Amino acid sequence: MTLNQIFRACARRWYILLGLAILTGFGAVLAAGAGGVYWTRVDVIFLEPSSSANPNALRAGTGGNLVAFAALVERQVNGNLDTPRFSNVESTLYGAGVRQGSRVSLANTGGQWADAFTRPVLSVEVVDSSETAVRSTLGLVLAHIDRISAEQQADAGVPQSSQITTLASPQQAVISRAEGKGTRAGLAVLVLGLALAGAVTAGADRFLTRRARNRESSPF
Structure with missing residues (x-):
């Protein structure tokens, strides 16, 4: 899957991406808030x-x-x-x-x-x-x-x-x-989390699209 295909999948399944992005944001805040x-x-x-x-x-x-x-x-x-x-x-x-x-x-x-x-x-x-x-x-x-x-x-x-x-x-x-390295840890969680969210959203899009096609082709 190309980068362009991933972007298009994220646009179609924006609600999945949004949910994962919110979870990632919470994780990043927790990591950044880890004090010394x-x-x-x-x-x-x-x-x-x-x-x-x-x-x-x-x-x-x-x-x-x-x-x-x-x-x-x-x-x-x-x-x-x-x-x-x-x-x-x-x-x-x-x-x-x-x-x-x-x-x-x-x-x-x-x-x-x-x-x-x-x-x-x-x-x-x-x-x-x-x-x-x-x-x-x-x-x-x-x-x-x-x-x-x-x-x-x-x-x-x-x-x-x-x-x-x-x-x-x-x-x-x-x-x-x-002092801890909270800011750096939070940024790392944010970057990795968003990348993973994009990959999961793209995978979910492929699965949902394939299932919809199977339903359309099924006689029942």
Whole structure:
């Protein structure tokens, strides 16, 4: 079917095209009205226990044992499931289209082609529709991490004075608003929707025309 035939079909079945165009318009408005989201990222640093030999836990956090323990906690927090990783370590949840959710992952110092887990740090990312919701979810996730960490060490019989501890950085989460791409999304929905509406209208015209001809040629 040529473009001219499609235009003629749309002219004949304008009522079908109009109905589909109205639906497309509603979809475009909804897509364009999808506003921004609130987002934050906090690092949870695992620290060796303080002692007379190692009084400053902040300076001891690069050991392999700490990294392994942080990885264990990450897996427990995520329900023993592998954490999906973005190809770019700087990627964000909202950048991937997530508007509500959280992610806990072992800090990755590698690049696009290779992962590198050298720091005992869990990266906690939260995205939601309001600042209050982000702060609430973040608090729950951080508490969950601390609880899993304490349970793992208690189950291993580690005395409380010798247990690995955690520190959130920053301690006061910075929550930012990330604006969505509503206008672009609305325009995309409008263009694709109108194109689809034209194709559907043309198809309906062919079907209705063929059925009318069959009725005219039928003796009954």
